[in-house]
Amino acid sequence: xxxxxxxxxxxxxxxxxxxxxxxxxxxxxxxxxxxxxxxxxxxxxxxxxxxxxxxxxxxxxxxxxxxxxxxxxxxxxxxxxxxxxxxxxxxxxxxxxxxxxxxxxxxxxxxxxxxxxxxxxxxxxxxxxxxxxxxxxxxxx
Numbered sequence: 001x002x003x004x005x006x007x008x009x010x011x012x013x014x015x016x017x018x019x020x021x022x023x024x025x026x027x028x029x030x031x032x033x034x035x036x037x038x039x040x041x042x043x044x045x046x047x048x049x050x051x052x053x054x055x056x057x058x059x060x061x062x063x064x065x066x067x068x069x070x071x072x073x074x075x076x077x078x079x080x081x082x083x084x085x086x087x088x089x090x091x092x093x094x095x096x097x098x099x100x101x102x103x104x105x106x107x108x109x110x111x112x113x114x115x116x117x118x119x120x121x122x123x124x125x126x127x128x129x130x131x132x133x134x135x136x137x138x139x140x141x
Contacts, residue, residue, distance in 0.1 A: 017085045029062060040052075070094050074091075076089060085116070089112070091110070091111045093108070107140050111139070
């Protein structure tokens, strides 16, 4: 079986997604603004309307980072094809701050997420996020 090397564009796009995930874990707003297009469109599983605009999305990302200050997203698998990066990741952390109306519980989370990102001119312009929120809320309730 012969494997082809990942194109430089795909490798660059995967690196951008990995850096964006690390910045999200850290709540690094400045870096996130660099990685995300101003008109970012995010579609979340179970939510009827997409989130439009980087500022709208950043609010939720920063809330998550504050609620889980030790959050770490580990990319388990990644597939890149042109301008699209697909990742299967595991999020781990401790619920140490208010999240989605729930006071800190001190409980640990371990949640899977399957996401697609479309990259344009070095920025994420679209994202489709499928995080196991049922497990997340079950672990902190």
